[in-house]
Amino acid sequence: MLSTLAAFWRGRVPGQVVIQYTDRCNATCVQCGMRAGNVFPRSTMGRDDARRLIDAMAARGVQAISFTGGEPLLCLKDIVELAGHARAQGIRYIRTGTNGFLFRHHEAPDFADKMDRLAETLAESAINTFWISLDSADPAAHEANRGLPGVVAGIRKALPRFHARGLHPAANLGINRTTGGMGAHYLTPDEPAAFYQKAVQAFERFYDSVADLGFTMTNACYPMSLPEADTATDAVYTATSTADMIRFTPQEKVQLFKALYDVIPRRRHALRIFTPRSSLLALIRQYERGEGTAYPCRGGIDFFFVDAKDLNTYPCGYRGEENLGKFWDLNLTDLAAAPDCTRCDWECFRDPSELLGPLVEGVRHPLRVLQRLRQDPAMTRVWWDDLRYYKACGFFDAGQPPDRQALERWRGTM
Numbered sequence: 001m002l003s004t005l006a007a008f009w010r011g012r013v014p015g016q017v018v019i020q021y022t023d024r025c026n027a028t029c030v031q032c033g034m035r036a037g038n039v040f041p042r043s044t045m046g047r048d049d050a051r052r053l054i055d056a057m058a059a060r061g062v063q064a065i066s067f068t069g070g071e072p073l074l075c076l077k078d079i080v081e082l083a084g085h086a087r088a089q090g091i092r093y094i095r096t097g098t099n100g101f102l103f104r105h106h107e108a109p110d111f112a113d114k115m116d117r118l119a120e121t122l123a124e125s126a127i128n129t130f131w132i133s134l135d136s137a138d139p140a141a142h143e144a145n146r147g148l149p150g151v152v153a154g155i156r157k158a159l160p161r162f163h164a165r166g167l168h169p170a171a172n173l174g175i176n177r178t179t180g181g182m183g184a185h186y187l188t189p190d191e192p193a194a195f196y197q198k199a200v201q202a203f204e205r206f207y208d209s210v211a212d213l214g215f216t217m218t219n220a221c222y223p224m225s226l227p228e229a230d231t232a233t234d235a236v237y238t239a240t241s242t243a244d245m246i247r248f249t250p251q252e253k254v255q256l257f258k259a260l261y262d263v264i265p266r267r268r269h270a271l272r273i274f275t276p277r278s279s280l281l282a283l284i285r286q287y288e289r290g291e292g293t294a295y296p297c298r299g300g301i302d303f304f305f306v307d308a309k310d311l312n313t314y315p316c317g318y319r320g321e322e323n324l325g326k327f328w329d330l331n332l333t334d335l336a337a338a339p340d341c342t343r344c345d346w347e348c349f350r351d352p353s354e355l356l357g358p359l360v361e362g363v364r365h366p367l368r369v370l371q372r373l374r375q376d377p378a379m380t381r382v383w384w385d386d387l388r389y390y391k392a393c394g395f396f397d398a399g400q401p402p403d404r405q406a407l408e409r410w411r412g413t414m
């Protein structure tokens, strides 16, 4: 708490780094350059290099790290060990996740035992957020895209075993045109009002299917595309694509974000939904009015991405032209500048930037922030509501079940 306040006082937010531990993957997602079958030299960091990076991060006050891929659980032992190392170095929030490949073959006689062992390994580790990717309310659409048949039924069977061991995974939706399913639910281009209605149905179907599967927590990844026509070559984190399934026009994004903004309050009591509506409101305004978001992204200032292939640091997964070198050589004070980037919608960085922005400003310039909050009552109300909701969710601690009473109390104040 004190270190967070001290960071705010210096105009910084607690540091966060996305570490791409490996770019190897065994899934075939059309929306991603790292899909199996896409030929390029694959890399995995290795524990010694990763430990050195983590030590440098801890020494610079980084408070949160995410181990991403590729598929992180191809390196489960390494990730568990590195999570323990990070915690021992004082890093508080450690996240990782999976494309779900271990949930295949749910009819095998040893599936339950395997799930118990996996759940125990993760629950006993220092990992405090664990996500499972899910692209669609329609299991067949999700499994066809991922090339992982049977995973959804496997997730349904595995979740109670995870919960029994005190680990509550989050369903991680990468928003795409199949979010609501195929056929009539596929998000084809349409008039804005019709597209909005289809998107509302898609998100409602998705959240309902996730709750039905047994998840208690969920997050949404905004479409991984930059405004430019061909962006995949610029992005260092190649979880990007020009595939139609994942690309939306700015006009479609307005309707997409509005739909999510409107659906979330109707499902927040049933699921702990990480996605902050203040961030969605800022994105809607940005795409609709060309208005700068209230609090720009802290990528390259407090948040960073480290690439598996060369261990180099980048401001984020997109700004591949800005190689900042090795994290252990970084002087974060030299890098400090006022945040101003809104080039993409990467929720890993945009969501916390938007949520924490008023708190940073409030510590340093209380009058300025009060004035800003008064001038924009709609945003102020939504932001304050996000904070209250996060509290009701126990700040999304995957080690805790949902506090249904707190969520109902929060619902009663809506």
Ligand code: SF4
Residues within 6 Å of the ligand: 025, 026, 027, 028, 029, 031, 032, 033, 034, 035, 036, 069, 070, 071, 099, 239
């Ligand atoms: S989105 Fe994830 S699971 Fe799918 S191919 Fe890319 S890295 Fe693999």
Ligand code: SF4
Residues within 6 Å of the ligand: 297, 298, 299, 300, 315, 316, 317, 318, 319, 341, 342, 343, 344, 345, 346, 349, 350
């Ligand atoms: S807005 Fe996007 S491109 Fe800009 S720093 Fe943040 S994550 Fe990177």
